[in-house]
Amino acid sequence: MPDPKSESQHARNRPAMWLLSLALGATLIALSWTGWLDRSAQEQAQTMLTRALVTYAVARSLNGVISVIQETEVAIQPAGVGVKLAPGEVLDPVNDLIEQFSWIMLASSASLGVQRLMLEISQWPGMTLVLLGAFVIWLLTVVFMPSSVSSKTAGRLVLLAIFMRFAAPCIMIASDTVYQLFLDPVYVEASAEIGRTQAELTQLHDQATVDAEGNQAGGLSGWWGRTSDQFKISERIEGYQLLFARLTENVVELVAVFVMQTVLLPLLFLWALLRLWRHLWRDYSKSR
Numbered sequence: 711m712p713d714p715k716s717e718s719q720h721a722r723n724r725p726a727m728w729l730l731s732l733a734l735g736a737t738l739i740a741l742s743w744t745g746w747l748d749r750s751a752q753e754q755a756q757t758m759l760t761r762a763l764v765t766y767a768v769a770r771s772l773n774g775v776i777s778v779i780q781e782t783e784v785a786i787q788p789a790g791v792g793v794k795l796a797p798g799e800v801l802d803p804v805n806d807l808i809e810q811f812s813w814i815m816l817a818s819s820a821s822l823g824v825q826r827l828m829l830e831i832s833q834w835p836g837m838t839l840v841l842l843g844a845f846v847i848w849l850l851t852v853v854f855m856p857s858s859v860s861s862k863t864a865g866r867l868v869l870l871a872i873f874m875r876f877a878a879p880c881i882m883i884a885s886d887t888v889y890q891l892f893l894d895p896v897y898v899e900a901s902a903e904i905g906r907t908q909a910e911l912t913q914l915h916d917q918a919t920v921d922a923e924g925n926q927a928g929g930l931s932g933w934w935g936r937t938s939d940q941f942k943i944s945e946r947i948e949g950y951q952l953l954f955a956r957l958t959e960n961v962v963e964l965v966a967v968f969v970m971q972t973v974l975l976p977l978l979f980l981w982a983l984l985r986l987w988r989h990l991w992r993d994y995s996k997s998r
Contacts, residue, residue: 728852735845735868742838742875751829751879754886759822762968765901766815772908772957773808776801779915779950804954811961818972825882825976832878841871866991873987880983885975893967900960900967907957914949 741747780801831837848864855861 731852732849735849738872738876739838739842739845742841745833747876747879747883748829748833751882752826752833755822755826755829755882758886758889758971759819759826761897762815762819762822762972765964765968766812766819768901768904768908769808769812769815772904773805773812775908775911775915776805776808779911780805801950801954804957807958807961811965814965815968818968821972821976825878825972828878829882832875837871837875841868841875844868844871869987869991873983877980877983881976881979884979885971888975889967889971893971896963897967900963903960904957904964907953907960911950911953914946914953918946 844864844867848861848868851861851864
């Protein structure tokens with residue numbers, strides 16, 4: 711049996727709830743109409759996409775450098791027998807890693823492209839009109855039919871319109887905020903380190919070319935020539951392996967950054983918004 715005191719308290723609080731809902735609805739409509747939130751989300755989306763595309767270009771460039779190094783062969787002729795040794799072959803694993811990294815960056819760019827598309831859909835002027843219409847209908851039903859099924863349906867329509875209009879920009883802004891707070895230092899350091907590693911790989915390859923040309927021009931032979939060549943090749947292989955270890959660590963860090971930013975964070979915030987929306991949906995239904 712309903713409690714008269716509870717119903718009386720609810721009736722006294724109803725005008726305050728209406729005023730709060732009216733203020734909130736007017737704020738959301740103004741926010742949707744002015745596009746301030748959309749512009750902020752659009753700028754961040756463009757920055758994120760540019761960052762992903764630049765990193766993809768770096769990955770492809772690095773892949774090209776490693777492929778060139780792999781084609782470098784040093785000819786050694788001990789005791790008149792020609793032996794071909796390709797130190798660049800030690801970079802096979804890192805070359806495969808860089809190819810996979812480039813595919814991940816392409817997928818991350820595609821994910822950001824989809825998010826930008828969803829952002830543009832939410833900015834469609836019709837979405838603002840839908841939000842305005844849903845809010846007006848809800849307000850009319852609250853005033854004239856506060857306890858009817860129409861009032862509940864109109865309230866749910868408002869919640870749906872709010873979700874469709876603001877979910878995409880809120881997810882974009884929240885994801886970029888987390889990136890700026892936690893992921894940007896990792897990205898900056900790993901990108902800079904990859905650039906330095908690429909420069910050192912190029913320098914090592916250029917030195918190998920110079921050594922090979924010097925050997926051919928000088929005509930080194932005998933025990934001293936063979937020993938010198940083998941020492942240089944062993945030293946270069948060791949250098950490739952050290953650069954490989956550094957490169958692998960930084961590539962893995964960049965993969966973690968972009969997977970977190972373009973996949974995990976958007977899904978996490980979408981899940982959180984859906985939970986909040988469902989919670990408000992149930993609470994609104996119970997309160998009517």
